[in-house]
Amino acid sequence: MVMTPEVLTLSETPWLFTGVMLVKIAVAFVVTLLIVAYATYAERKTIGRMQTRMGPTMTGPKGLLQPIADGLKLFFKEDIIPAQSHWAAFILAPMMILAPAFISIAVIPFGGDLHFNYDGVLYAVPMQITDLNIGLLFIIAMAGLGVYGIVLAGLASNSKYALLGGIRSTAQMISYELAVGLSIVVIFMLSETLSLRGIVAAQQLPLWGLESVSYIPNWYIFCQPLAFGLFVIGSMAEINRTPFDLPEAETELVSGFCTEYSAMKYALFFMAEYANMITVSAVATTLFLGGWGGPFYGWINFLLKVFAFMFFFIWIRATFPRLRYDQLMFLGWKIMLPLALVNIVLTGIAILLW
Amino acid sequence: MEAILFYLTATVAIFSAIFVTQCRNPVNSALNLITTFLCLAVFYVMLESPFMAAIQIMVYAGAIMVLIVFVIMLLNLGLAVKSRYTHGLAGGGVLAALVLFVSNYFIRVGEATGTGGSVTSELISSYGHTELIGRAMFVDFLLPFEIASILLLVAIVGAVILSKREV
Numbered sequence: 001m002v003m004t005p006e007v008l009t010l011s012e013t014p015w016l017f018t019g020v021m022l023v024k025i026a027v028a029f030v031v032t033l034l035i036v037a038y039a040t041y042a043e044r045k046t047i048g049r050m051q052t053r054m055g056p057t058m059t060g061p062k063g064l065l066q067p068i069a070d071g072l073k074l075f076f077k078e079d080i081i082p083a084q085s086h087w088a089a090f091i092l093a094p095m096m097i098l099a100p101a102f103i104s105i106a107v108i109p110f111g112g113d114l115h116f117n118y119d120g121v122l123y124a125v126p127m128q129i130t131d132l133n134i135g136l137l138f139i140i141a142m143a144g145l146g147v148y149g150i151v152l153a154g155l156a157s158n159s160k161y162a163l164l165g166g167i168r169s170t171a172q173m174i175s176y177e178l179a180v181g182l183s184i185v186v187i188f189m190l191s192e193t194l195s196l197r198g199i200v201a202a203q204q205l206p207l208w209g210l211e212s213v214s215y216i217p218n219w220y221i222f223c224q225p226l227a228f229g230l231f232v233i234g235s236m237a238e239i240n241r242t243p244f245d246l247p248e249a250e251t252e253l254v255s256g257f258c259t260e261y262s263a264m265k266y267a268l269f270f271m272a273e274y275a276n277m278i279t280v281s282a283v284a285t286t287l288f289l290g291g292w293g294g295p296f297y298g299w300i301n302f303l304l305k306v307f308a309f310m311f312f313f314i315w316i317r318a319t320f321p322r323l324r325y326d327q328l329m330f331l332g333w334k335i336m337l338p339l340a341l342v343n344i345v346l347t348g349i350a351i352l353l354w
Numbered sequence: 355m356e357a358i359l360f361y362l363t364a365t366v367a368i369f370s371a372i373f374v375t376q377c378r379n380p381v382n383s384a385l386n387l388i389t390t391f392l393c394l395a396v397f398y399v400m401l402e403s404p405f406m407a408a409i410q411i412m413v414y415a416g417a418i419m420v421l422i423v424f425v426i427m428l429l430n431l432g433l434a435v436k437s438r439y440t441h442g443l444a445g446g447g448v449l450a451a452l453v454l455f456v457s458n459y460f461i462r463v464g465e466a467t468g469t470g471g472s473v474t475s476e477l478i479s480s481y482g483h484t485e486l487i488g489r490a491m492f493v494d495f496l497l498p499f500e501i502a503s504i505l506l507l508v509a510i511v512g513a514v515i516l517s518k519r520e521v
Contacts, residue, residue, distance in 0.1 A: 086379070086381060088382070089381055089382075089385065092385075132404065133404060133482060133483070133484070134404045134405055134407075134408045134484060137405070137408035137409070137412065138408055140408075140412055140416075141408050141411035141412045141415075141416060142411075143416075144411065144412055144415065144416020144417065144420075145411065145415060145416060147416070147420050148388070148420070148423070151420065151423050151424070151427065152381075152385075154427065155381060155423070155426070155427050156381070163427065166427065167424070167427060167428065170420060170423075170424050170427070171424075173420075174417070174420060174421075177416070177417075194484055
């Protein structure tokens with residue numbers, strides 16, 4: 001006999017619901033933290049190889065324990081708060097940059113439903129912490145809040161380099177947020193939903209609804225390559241990765257907005273950078289690469305796509321020189337923004353015609 | 355449960371709103387204003403308007419406040435600014451309260467917004483909040499929407515012309 005699985009609700013099974021929710025949150029959080037730790041290792045190793053070096057090799061087999069050693073070292077270092085700084089904002093800044101990056105993970109679907117038996121009832125649990133019906137807007141909103149961490153760090157440090165880094169970063173993030181937001185408008189024009197689960201479901205159909213090419217899934221990268229390019233470039237700028245890492249340009253600004261930070265607070269900024277990288281990769285996978293769809297089992301596909309994306313970001317870092325500041329602004333406002341708008345108009349016309 | 359959450363959020367909102375006016379450092383005021391906006395977003399979620407909550411965070415907390423903080427950062431406002439502008443506070447408070455009561459009255463008697471209107475929580479849960487707003491904006495109230503967008507366009511063009519040295 002085949003049972004139709006029940007959906008857990010807070011009103012009918014409160015304890016089971018809360019328990020499952022806590023487990024989901026813990027798993028997502030721990031996995032993200034682990035990926036953050038080993039993304040630093042992967043980055044050092046990959047860039048090392050690309051520059052014909054070895055990368056970390058000493059701690060543990062093939063240097064695998066290096067991220068843990070780094071974490072321990074930073075954890076036990078002295079935490080210095082500059083005397084002239086604005087101390088409340090100084091302490092708040094690293095938290096405000098890390099929290100939005102992790103919160104965005106909450107709405108990302110990692111896979112299909114998990115089924116389990118409890119008390120003779122079959123329950124279906126989606127592999128996603130929560131499916132907001134405004135999921136995509138939620139992610140854009142959280143990305144917008146991420147700016148404050150950098151702004152406050154620059155402002156509270158009371159240092160010229162940090163202030164300059166903060167000002168650059170604010171201008172950069174506001175400019176590119178617009179282009180990124182507009183580039184994904186076409187996704188919800190096509191899928192007619194803002195829920196990330198719905199967007200992934202819309203991408204599992206054959207391409208353009210054609211049965212003759214049913215082996216190609218309807219991933220939005222195929223019908224919206226321009227939006228995909230704009231999204232990737234824009235998010236790279238928004239999370240301050242090379243070639244858009246002007247806020248922390250070492251040669252000009254020492255270390256930019258985190259110049260005055262030390263110990264664990266400094267580490268939090270770097271964790272935030274990698275957490276943002278994971279979030280952006282996960283969002284790009286969900287929006288353009290069909291989420292968990294693919295040849296393997298659910299979440300394995302998802303993780304593979306995310307890792308491929310992160311490798312791509314690391315690869316870019318090893319390849320490209322940093323942009324000049326006026327080039328950065330030119331690219332954001334005069335190329336990406338108009339292209340995103342044109343893409344919206346063209347997609348609107350295409351939807352009207354078909 | 356929801357009432358407890360409401361009163362907690364309301365307390366935070368009111369206290370952070372008071373601190374916005376009372377803080378000596380403009381950075382603290384800005385931070386408190388962001389907290390107030392986030393509390394408002396929570397209220398929107400409680401009123402079954404998740405779309406409004408997301409827009410509230412995106413536009414007010416994510417864009418407008420960033421610009422305000424940006425200006426604070428560029429001007430490097432010190433403590434001296436605050437002490438000069440304390441007398442207007444009481445008048446501004448009374449005026450804000452009056453505006454609140456008047457707008458509350460109009461919202462209650464209005465047909466599109468009032469509690470007796472056609473938009474109920476059953477309609478929201480069956481149709482979706484984002485869809486309802488989209489329909490209201492682009493079907494029912496299309497003309498006011500277009501007028502507002504032309505007004506914004508004029509403002510943008512004006513800002514570009516003012517900031518350009520030579521046109």
